[in-house]
Amino acid sequence: MNTLKKLKSIDAIYWFVAVFFIAALVFVPGFANLAALERLLSQGCVLIILACGVHLTVLNGGVDFTSTALLALTTVVGGSIMSTKGPLGGSAGALILGLLVMVLLGLGFGIINGFSITTFKMPSFIVTMATQMIVNGLAVVYTGGSSVTGMPSAFAKFGKGSIFIFPYLLIVAVGVALVMHIITTKTLFGRQLYAVGTNHKAALISGVSPRKTIFKAYVLSGVCAGIAGIVMLAYMQSGSVNYGATMFNDIMGSIIVGGTSPAGGRGKIANTVMGALLINMIDSVLNILGIPYYFITLIKGLIILVAASIDLIRMDRKVAR
Amino acid sequence: MSEIALELKHITKSFGEVQVLKDITLTLKKGHILGLVGENGAGKSTMMNVLGGIYQRNGGEIFLNGTEYRPASPKDAGAAGIAFVQQELNLFTNLSVTENLFITDMPRNKLGIVNKREMRRTVEEKLKEVGAEEISPDTIIASLPMGQRQLVEITKSIMADAKIIIFDEPTTSLSNAEKEKLFGIINKMKEQGKSIIFISHILEDVFARTDEIAVLRDGEIISQRKTSEADAATIIKEMVGRELTNIYPTCEKTIGEVVFETKDICQEGRFDKVSLRVREGEIVGIFGLMGAGRTEYLRCIFGLDPMSSGEVIYRGKQIQPVEPENCIKNGMALITENRREEGLLLPKTLRENIVLSSLKAHRKGNGRFFMNAGKERESTAKMTEDLRIKTFDPNEQTAGTLSGGNQQKVVFAKWVLSDPKVFLLDEPTKGVDVGAKYEIYTIIQDLAKQNSAVIMVSSEVEELMGVCDRILVMNNNRFTGELTKNEDYSAEEIMKYAVGGAM
Numbered sequence: 001m002n003t004l005k006k007l008k009s010i011d012a013i014y015w016f017v018a019v020f021f022i023a024a025l026v027f028v029p030g031f032a033n034l035a036a037l038e039r040l041l042s043q044g045c046v047l048i049i050l051a052c053g054v055h056l057t058v059l060n061g062g063v064d065f066t067s068t069a070l071l072a073l074t075t076v077v078g079g080s081i082m083s084t085k086g087p088l089g090g091s092a093g094a095l096i097l098g099l100l101v102m103v104l105l106g107l108g109f110g111i112i113n114g115f116s117i118t119t120f121k122m123p124s125f126i127v128t129m130a131t132q133m134i135v136n137g138l139a140v141v142y143t144g145g146s147s148v149t150g151m152p153s154a155f156a157k158f159g160k161g162s163i164f165i166f167p168y169l170l171i172v173a174v175g176v177a178l179v180m181h182i183i184t185t186k187t188l189f190g191r192q193l194y195a196v197g198t199n200h201k202a203a204l205i206s207g208v209s210p211r212k213t214i215f216k217a218y219v220l221s222g223v224c225a226g227i228a229g230i231v232m233l234a235y236m237q238s239g240s241v242n243y244g245a246t247m248f249n250d251i252m253g254s255i256i257v258g259g260t261s262p263a264g265g266r267g268k269i270a271n272t273v274m275g276a277l278l279i280n281m282i283d284s285v286l287n288i289l290g291i292p293y294y295f296i297t298l299i300k301g302l303i304i305l306v307a308a309s310i311d312l313i314r315m316d317r318k319v320a321r
Numbered sequence: 322m323s324e325i326a327l328e329l330k331h332i333t334k335s336f337g338e339v340q341v342l343k344d345i346t347l348t349l350k351k352g353h354i355l356g357l358v359g360e361n362g363a364g365k366s367t368m369m370n371v372l373g374g375i376y377q378r379n380g381g382e383i384f385l386n387g388t389e390y391r392p393a394s395p396k397d398a399g400a401a402g403i404a405f406v407q408q409e410l411n412l413f414t415n416l417s418v419t420e421n422l423f424i425t426d427m428p429r430n431k432l433g434i435v436n437k438r439e440m441r442r443t444v445e446e447k448l449k450e451v452g453a454e455e456i457s458p459d460t461i462i463a464s465l466p467m468g469q470r471q472l473v474e475i476t477k478s479i480m481a482d483a484k485i486i487i488f489d490e491p492t493t494s495l496s497n498a499e500k501e502k503l504f505g506i507i508n509k510m511k512e513q514g515k516s517i518i519f520i521s522h523i524l525e526d527v528f529a530r531t532d533e534i535a536v537l538r539d540g541e542i543i544s545q546r547k548t549s550e551a552d553a554a555t556i557i558k559e560m561v562g563r564e565l566t567n568i569y570p571t572c573e574k575t576i577g578e579v580v581f582e583t584k585d586i587c588q589e590g591r592f593d594k595v596s597l598r599v600r601e602g603e604i605v606g607i608f609g610l611m612g613a614g615r616t617e618y619l620r621c622i623f624g625l626d627p628m629s630s631g632e633v634i635y636r637g638k639q640i641q642p643v644e645p646e647n648c649i650k651n652g653m654a655l656i657t658e659n660r661r662e663e664g665l666l667l668p669k670t671l672r673e674n675i676v677l678s679s680l681k682a683h684r685k686g687n688g689r690f691f692m693n694a695g696k697e698r699e700s701t702a703k704m705t706e707d708l709r710i711k712t713f714d715p716n717e718q719t720a721g722t723l724s725g726g727n728q729q730k731v732v733f734a735k736w737v738l739s740d741p742k743v744f745l746l747d748e749p750t751k752g753v754d755v756g757a758k759y760e761i762y763t764i765i766q767d768l769a770k771q772n773s774a775v776i777m778v779s780s781e782v783e784e785l786m787g788v789c790d791r792i793l794v795m796n797n798n799r800f801t802g803e804l805t806k807n808e809d810y811s812a813e814e815i816m817k818y819a820v821g822g823a824m
Contacts, residue, residue, distance in 0.1 A: 187690045191673070191680055198666040205625070205663055206678040206735065207649035265668065 012311045013258050013274045020281055030288045038165055044280040045173035046071070046232045048273050050247065051254040052180040053224025055272045056217040058255055059184070060197040060210075061264025062124030064218060066113055067225040067251065068244035069135035070106055074229025076139050078102035079148035079239030082155060090152035102233075103226040109135060110222020114215035124218075139241040148239035159234030169231050176227055180220075181269040189216060197264030250279050253300065257307045278307075324351040325387070326516040327403075327485055332381035334367055339713065341367045343540040345381065349485065354507065354517045356527035356548065359537030360560055360726065360754035365520055368537070369487060373405055374398040385485075404483035406474050406491055414463040418456060419444045422477050447476050451506045468499030475506060486510060487518040490752065492526060496610065504530055522754055524553055536560055561756040568755075569787030570763045574770045576790060577601030581743045581774040583622045586631035591617060591798050594631075599743070599774040604765065606789030607778045610819050614798035615778040616658060619745045623648050623655045635743060649678065654741035656732055658748040658778075664732040667721035671712055672701040674720045674731050679739035704734035709760060726757025733764050744768055746777040750784065762788050782812045794818035 082098030084090030254275035260267025332345035374392030444458040535545040624643040794802035802818030
């Protein structure tokens with residue numbers, strides 16, 4: 001009885017991931033080998049990091065459209081700095097500078113977003129959509145549209161290497177997710193974030209500053225986008241303005257399937273990570289099966305719809321009780 | 322012997338392991354007004370929700386005009402002729418009166434186009450029926466005062482030609498004149514043969530207006546008797562299950578020097594140099610009629626609404642800037658009148674609510690970032706015990722599932738925990754039952770005893786006279802009178818100032 005209750009209280013997303021994973025292992029030939037799994041995890045890294053960042057902004061009832069554009073911008077700027085074809089000739093210093101600039105770019109645009117949203121009281125939807133276009137434009141202007149190649153060998157090793165079956169990139173993504181998990185569950189800021197997302201007014205009257213809290217969420221989201229840029233660049237070994245162009249749906253899909261409320265105040269990082277894994281599994285399974293791209297988006301959309309509604313139905317039941 | 326319109330027999334209802342309704346047995350006679358009283362959390366809302374088809378009962382029977390009644394949804398209840406007038410108005414403030422009244426079923430022509438003319442005509446008729454013909458059907462709800470919104474809500478209830486109308490605390494936000502009007506309408510409904518259940522915390526109204534009174538306590542109907550055979554002492558005793566000797570607690574405390582001062586507060590279009598001083602350990606009441614500016618004054622000096630000029634001073638130090646966060650940092654606290662909207666995180670646990678304004682004090686060690694969950698639990702346990710908050714587990718139960726009185730105690734717990742020295746209380750006992758009221762008065766007295774300065778806004782003269790050391794009366798955004806305890810407290814005097822009598 002007690003175990004049954006415990007099983008019932010597990011969030012829906014874990015069931016989806018488990019069921020889908022087992023089904024894929026059993027029914028999809030070519031899914032059940034280490035190389036495929038490793039590839040799956042590597043591909044999931046960028047999505048996990050981006051989704052974790054955006055998750056914070058959704059928690060306070062907002063959204064961050066900028067992150068996918070920042071992903072592209074950081075890869076081309078960072079890539080061009082550390083490139084062996086660049087002015088610094090791919091030196092170790094260039095590598096470090098490149099990484100630093102990528103994170104700082106994310107931080108900078110996070111600050112711009114946070115500042116605009118909190119100071120001018122503009123909806124995050126409008127602000128981040130505008131900065132997304134600006135960032136995208138900047139990336140195209142910077143590169144003239146061509147991709148950036150010639151990554152130094154140390155960086156290539158980082159992108160391809162692994163400990164046992166755990167790619168370095170996965171370790172970075174898990175690290176980011178872990179930090180975000182701790183921030184949301186264990187820290188003062190995390191508590192303020194949930195409070196502001198649940199009831200902006202009550203938080204304000206209780207001495208929790210919605211302004212500062214919301215600002216920090218966008219800054220962190222920006223930093224996550226910068227880190228995601230590093231992982232993307234390491235994985236692809238080239239920077240491109242096209243990265244992330246179709247990724248926003250996957251980010252929001254991960255967050256929503258994970259049971260996070262778009263109205264704010266409710267949601268767990270761990271579930272968003274699971275959501276990202278689910279979406280990646282769907283992607284790779286459909287790829288292995290050789291299903292055309294347009295079908296993949298269609299099926300993904302359906303699965304997100306079903307998963308989100310199942311989660312909501314369960315939530316309603318909980319509340320009614 | 323008049324006919325029976327509605328009969329409830331041994332109704333039970335549980336949520337999980339908590340039995341909210343234990344034994345509800347109640348009869349409502351045709352053309353009668355039945356008053357229903359009970360403490361918050363006694364089960365009134367649950368009982369109404371069972372009647373309204375929102376919850377399904379676990380046991381017992383309901384007979385409507387002699388036939389079994391088992392509503393599966395609010396729609397069923399409406400079709401059966403049962404209508405509800407809620408405490409919290411369910412109107413769309415951005416729509417017109419007509420649109421609100423027809424919101425569930427607008428008359429349409431063959432093309433599906435709404436027939437506005439017909440709607441308007443019906444609305445005019447219905448408004449007239451409740452004596453609210455001064456309201457134009459095209460008015461947007463947001464521009465109507467509370468009293469008139471209540472009338473619209475009532476009109477909505479008679480749209481479907483209801484036979485039984487249940488009023489849930491209909492008078493909480495009404496002025497006296499509006500209240501009179503409401504009772505006029507209720508009586509008119511009664512004359513038309515409709516049966517009415519009238520739920521209220523204001524015993525005086527219940528005694529004056531009903532035919533019968535039923536008392537609900539802990540999910541059980543304790544008594545139902547003719548109003549003419551009931552007396553207030555018995556009813557109160559039945560409600561709380563114990564004797565209330567003192568309605569207001571007394572305590573020994575010392576009042577010190579002036580510690581809190583608001584100087585020449587101005588707000589564009591409202592306040593013009595309005596000042597106030599409060600001494601250490603003093604409870605100052607602010608009385609005023611609806612719209613006198615009491616709530617607005619508190620919100621202004623707490624930085625929630627803009628202040629064009631003026632100073633807020635605590636212990637000789639000016640609080641600058643006047644913003645909520647800074648006011649709180651300087652030892653101020655505000656308990657707003659609408660706890661659900663501005664006081665609580667409803668979907669969050671009691672613990673998360675209680676530690677909300679002292680999050681920083683619950684960090685680990687001397688660190689900046691990490692919360693100390695153990696310390697949070699400790700504080701929460703202490704507060705729920707000290708303030709006697711009824712909960713099965715403050716770490717699990719969400720604030721939204723508590724009764725009104727307990728919710729208000731959670732709001733108080735939040736502030737008592739963070740230990741401020743200036744308390745601004747706006748209608749601290751609004752929608753709270755007798756028993757919980759007493760406990761809240763005790764909490765307020767304790768705050769003053771611990772040398773806090775308390776400013777308390779209330780619409781109940783008696784409450785202010787019972788709790789406060791000094792009462793200021795507000796009229797038209799300025800203070801028009803001041804009365805000191807024991808010397809010149811009189812309800813008539815206070816009311817005289819409130820309606821604009823000379824200082």
